[in-house]
Amino acid sequence: GQNIDQPTEMTATEGAIVQINCTYQTSGFNGLFWYQQHAGEAPTFLSYNVLDGLEEKGRFSSFLSRSKGYSYLLLKELQMKDSASYLCAVKYDYKLSFGAGTTVTVRA
């Protein structure tokens, strides 16, 4: 089976930095994705890593280590609108398997 773990909740202050970790054990690996989901809405794509290293996209960065089965999403200069659930997902066999998501609450 597929096992994808990430923390349930995180809280941070506006303007701060938060790092959301994701560890995975899957039967195959074709890439790792991060999605953002606001309550009651559709997930939206944030980032995609297929090779080891850091991918930076504005205030968001994502890191991957395939040998360690580990990724993190880094959110910088937090804004109130960043309060949402962040989903880690691993692609294998043309399918995506999702973690349970990390709810990030940004406080003023």
Next chain:
Amino acid sequence: DGGITQSPKYLFRKEGQNVTLSCEQNLNHDAMYWYRQDPGQGLRLIYYSQIVNDFQKGDIAEGYSVSREKKESFPLTVTSAQKNPTAFYLCASAEDPTNEKLFFGSGTQLSVL
């Protein structure tokens, strides 16, 4: 505007009743997916279709059925055999099965009366 549309946004099912959730996309995508989301759990794959007239079971297909008669449509039927249907259902599409990015619909919340 191109996108993926799910309807209805809210749906109620009576005991022993089958209900069908609609998913339509005008993105000309080959691949389509149905996920179920429960509180505190990740999205779980119900069914997926890599191309029109073909579909495969996902991880939790029991109690569900799908069809893919048209490229733009991938309806999901929740049958009476699904004993715990209350959940948020998300439809998604991708340009092709190898494409990394999924586009999601806005979801349907299904509840049992």
